[in-house]
Amino acid sequence: MKVLQVNPYLSRSSGGPFISVSRVSQELGRNGVNVAVIGVQNSSSPIDASFWQHISVNALPAEFPRLYSYSSKFTKQFSTFSPDIVHTHGIWLYPHLAAYRYCAEHNTPLIVSPRGMLEPWAFNHKAWKKRPLWWAYEKRSLQAARVIHATSNQEAEELRSLGLSNPIAIIPNGVDLPVDCRKLPSPTGEHVALFLSRIHRKKGLLNLIEAWKQVCPAGWHMIIAGPDEDGHEAELIRALQQVGLRDVFKFVGPTFDEQKSRLFRQAALFILPSYSENFGLAIAEALAFGVPVISTKGTPWPELEEFGCGWWVDIGVEPLAIALREAISLSDATRQAMGARGRILIEDRFSWPKVAQEMKSVYEWVLGDGLPPACVKTE
Numbered sequence: 615m616k617v618l619q620v621n622p623y624l625s626r627s628s629g630g631p632f633i634s635v636s637r638v639s640q641e642l643g644r645n646g647v648n649v650a651v652i653g654v655q656n657s658s659s660p661i662d663a664s665f666w667q668h669i670s671v672n673a674l675p676a677e678f679p680r681l682y683s684y685s686s687k688f689t690k691q692f693s694t695f696s697p698d699i700v701h702t703h704g705i706w707l708y709p710h711l712a713a714y715r716y717c718a719e720h721n722t723p724l725i726v727s728p729r730g731m732l733e734p735w736a737f738n739h740k741a742w743k744k745r746p747l748w749w750a751y752e753k754r755s756l757q758a759a760r761v762i763h764a765t766s767n768q769e770a771e772e773l774r775s776l777g778l779s780n781p782i783a784i785i786p787n788g789v790d791l792p793v794d795c796r797k798l799p800s801p802t803g804e805h806v807a808l809f810l811s812r813i814h815r816k817k818g819l820l821n822l823i824e825a826w827k828q829v830c831p832a833g834w835h836m837i838i839a840g841p842d843e844d845g846h847e848a849e850l851i852r853a854l855q856q857v858g859l860r861d862v863f864k865f866v867g868p869t870f871d872e873q874k875s876r877l878f879r880q881a882a883l884f885i886l887p888s889y890s891e892n893f894g895l896a897i898a899e900a901l902a903f904g905v906p907v908i909s910t911k912g913t914p915w916p917e918l919e920e921f922g923c924g925w926w927v928d929i930g931v932e933p934l935a936i937a938l939r940e941a942i943s944l945s946d947a948t949r950q951a952m953g954a955r956g957r958i959l960i961e962d963r964f965s966w967p968k969v970a971q972e973m974k975s976v977y978e979w980v981l982g983d984g985l986p987p988a989c990v991k992t993e
Contacts, residue, residue, distance in 0.1 A: 616648045617977060618697035620713045622683040622704060624653040624673050626665070626870055630895040631729050634787045635703050636665040641788075641970030643668055647977070652691050653709060654683040688712035692720075699977055701725040701763075705732070705752055706744060714755035723980045725783075726756055727763040730892025733772055735816055735912065756780070760980050761990065763973075765893035766914030770991065781992045783976045788966035789898040795957070797950075798879040802835060805942070808881035808905070810839040810869065811888075811896045813847050818887035818910065818929065820853055825887075825935035827857045831942045834862075836885075839877055841868045878903035882949055883941050887934055888912045898964055901956030906949050908937045923956030 619639055623631040639649045651666065655673035674685040689712060692700070702713045705728055717724040730736055737744065744752075756762060756778055763783045764770040770782045800806045811817055819838070826836065838850070847865060854860040869877060878884075884900035884907045891897075891913040900907050907924035909915055910933075918924035925937035941949070975987040986992060 615646075615977060615981065616650075616695065616698045617642065618692065618695050618700045618713075619649060619651040620700060620702040620709045621651060621653045622707050622709045624651070624655065624671070626868070630787070630893065631703055632665075633895060634729075634893075636669075637788060637790070637966050638970050638973060639666075639669050641966050642974060645970055645974055647974060650695050650697070652688070654685050683707040683709055685709075689716060692716040697722060698981060699723045699725060701727065703727045704729045705756075706747060710755065711751060714751070714758065718758060723760040724755075724758060725761045725763060725976070725980065726759040727765075728756075728769075728773070728892070730765075730769065730890060732776060733769065733890040733892060735890035739816065761976055763976075768914035769892045779993075781986065781990050783972075783987075783990045785969060785972045785976070785989050786964055787893045787895050787898065788969035789895070789902045789960050789964045790966065791902050791961060792875060792878075794875070794879075795902075795904050796879065798876060800835075800880050805831075805834045805882045806877075806880045807831075807834055807836045807883045807885055808839065808877055808900070809836065809885050810874070810877065810899075811886060812843055813838065813840050813850070813865075814843045815846055816889045818889050818912070818934075819846075819850055821929075821931050821934055822885060822887045823850065823853050823857065823859065823863070824931040825938055826859060826862070828931070828935040829938045829942070831938065834942060836863045837877060837881075838863060838865045839867070839869045839874070875903075878905060881905050882946065883908065885909070885938070886913065887929075889929055898960055901953070902960045904950065904953035904957045906941065906952040906956065908934070908941060910934070917959055918956075921955050921959050923952050923959060 619635055621635045626632055639651055642649050650670040652672045654676045672691055674687045677684050700713045700717050700722055702710045759780055761781050761783050762773055765786050770784050854863050884905045886897055886909045888910055889912045894913040897907050897909055897915055907918055910927055910929045912929050916926055918926040927933035927937045972989050979986050
């Protein structure tokens, strides 16, 4: 079985999609699937070859318009690999359009992982750019997919609300379980609340600043880790200065490997106040480190409350402030017990080998092997 993964996000700075595609590709390769990955090389975000070991990766040079991830070399790469299945990740960009055209011309099965880009908030953000593409080709390309991959029931329901009747495979992202979860002391001696994700408007950080101002947690400070997008970090800093919290929030930029592990091990609380997430990989990573989580119902994580490992609240300042006030009022031992329940949840449900096996079963079914697997919903 030859599967071509088409992913414009080939560098670590792109966050969740990079981790998801690289890790599932590695596991599929271990399961006997011939996997190749193609995308566009962004000169400002070099490719980390260590994430693509034992996988054929071809980063094509970006051409004008670069923001559309355009490369005239895509079509040739499809033909060179001659895949049995093409699996695209994300929409709105040229790599997905090129894959759709190739599959239509060669009668090759197309699988699409929208990666949250069709959720209501994301779909309506900069709608003036997206609506023309939706009617020009995106809706047709999605309708042509043999299977659409959603990472949660919530995302699947949102896809159905757009009138997409394709089979939907509901397969979560996986998480690498850290070996060492021992807590580290905060460098300042204060409790650490951590945000680790892209610094983007959809992440709800302005709401977090307002909620923090309301609660004023004594003995706590907030670390914001992640790459800045569209200059949003400067907007946040201005907001912090206006409310007198600039010294309480520390921006540390993108973090990886040991630095990222250290932040999770120092954190007493993880906060992701997003308007929209198709999965929220950072939530799963925090739980894997045994850190309790506050997040919103813009993320598909009802398990936070079902398993007693966090708070799953309505979007907005007031619900966030209520959860934050409750979280900081708990003892360290109580928060650590919540985090331990989160670690068990991740171990049981979100291992990469399990995710890859489910994805492989979808590929096999698409190629004509028996009944649809349990993860596939046909209506």
